[in-house]
Amino acid sequence: MQWTKQSEQTVYGNRWFTVNLADVELPNGRHLDHFLIRLRPVAIATVVNEANEVLLLWRHRFITDSWGWELAAGVVEDGEDIACAAAREMEEETGWRPGPLRHLMSVEPSNGLTDARHHIYWSDEGTYIGHPEDDFESDRREWVPLKLVPDMVARGEVPAANMAAALLLLHHLRLGEDAR
DSSP: OOOEEEEEEEEEEOSSEEEEEEEEEOTTSOEEEEEEEEEOOEEEEEEBOTTSEEEEEEEEETTTTEEEEEOEEEEOOTTOOHHHHHHHHHHHHHSEEESSOEEEEEEOTTTTTBOOOEEEEEESOEEEOSSOTTGGGOSEEEEEEGGGHHHHHHTTSSOOHHHHHHHHHHHHHHHGGGGO
């Protein structure tokens, strides 16, 4: 069963997002108004070191008034390569410059409401270049053993679904059978 968008118009917009109203036709011919949010792509990155520790940020999200572990992330600027944006965000937020980045996954975290796509990258090497430029983004930055990730996710310490999925996939890729 496929819904068909008949029209879409912007209700509000700024450099970060637009809120649009779409006229959607359902398979039975009925129409409904559906609000949606158009967002810029998001680039995310981390490093997993030789000790199988992952670089995470402990931060507060005021919208949900919650604390949790996250990966460095931010919007992709116009004309910017996504992997370059991921590396830039990691350096700005953690003070670590990642080595060659590998694409881990791309997800649509809320595709019933927004067209946001989050592109997650990782490297197995990084260089500390100094205190993070955007240190206001997190309370602290830590190397966390990947073996702890499943329990952290289960306890709700990684509240963002995209981050939890990426960390669980990294756990599987790096530890695989060893995790059992």
